[in-house]
Amino acid sequence: MKIGVIGIGNIGGTLARKLSAAGHEVRVANSKGPEGVRSFAQEIGATPVDARGAVEGADLVILSIPFPAVAKLPKDLFDGLPERAPIVDTGNYYPDLRDPHIPELDDGKTESIWVSEQIGRPIIKAFNNILAHSLAELGRPEASPVRIAVAVAGDDAEAKRIVMGIVNEVGFDPVDTGSLAESWRQQPGTPGYCCDYDAETMRNALAEAVPGKAPAIRNQLYDCIGQLSPNPSHADIIHMNRSVHSGN
Template identity: 50%
Template structure:
């Protein structure tokens, strides 16, 4: 793939991991967070990205990646996406966690999908990807194309050309790309579903996507949040001898 200009909004574990890999692929990466460019200088010097403001990341050029909590979407600078040129691809990698992090968002609780809500908030179509892989797996488990058991990542979106670009990018990052349909299909890879964060190969991921039950979206999310809570409590326990 030709070298792209990619802005990343959010420098947490997922945003920084994507920045690290994308600069390694010789894309021009502009990384931002709410604390400002100076807070990123050490990381960007290490990986070869450019520290910028959130607004500058949105104007990066070819792709903008939203790597922030769902609750932070409405507080992005007003009008930040309104003047982007037509071909800019916006990628949403987030997940809605109402009890653990985001608070209740009524529209999503009533049935609007996470990324459909994000697209409404920013006034731009989005591509959904990277929300169903843990940062550690994204950092360490990419492999060359054709590797047996290569982990697959599903991609959802309505714009065919934009989705094709992202599918290619997933492949370059070391994962088998799976076209999982339109944005209306993105619920199949939301938290707690059979396709969520299981490091599946392409055939297994496709099966997992078809096994998901749309009537259980809220239940999947509750069950996943309960698993996260149990994991957090276990990490807080003192080690036994």
């Protein structure tokens, strides 16, 4: 497939690397233009482009940028993208930690719905509830006895099928979260967020999510992060994320 990746941070960059290694034609972009991504693109065998170059003619686009940057994307950026091409949103809203407050999200609007409204296109929500280390290092071949799950939400069944195939290809079990409106179940502060669960445990965690509870848990996690050592291990972070829901 021809895959455009906008944003080459921890998640977007890792996906670009994995998908290029899998043989896809990958184009990468960020806010600095082609020169800003050229070195990374050469390293992974991708093509450096600007945001429009990432979208033009793509079979799939991965949008992996902070929410304030989403709001600043050109309103016509995706106008030429075929309707059949999925747009994957990997982002999360972190007010007070990274992002300025967005009133609509603070009032409870589902994050992926907000993103869809900003870009004027339907999206698929995926790769937002897995840690960058897990995505980069802990993928396993299909049918492996222990495999981490990644939640996938969206309203278009065919687009979701394509994205779930990508999840599987990069080493994880895709778990269908349901419609885009249900994607709040995989937002920061929910029981299935960044816990390295297998598919069955992930499904249970998604079902246990309580509407309106995630922001308070997310803020609690901010406090917990401050109590970790300056260089916490991956295991420390996973334990913290699981413990805040179990009460341990």
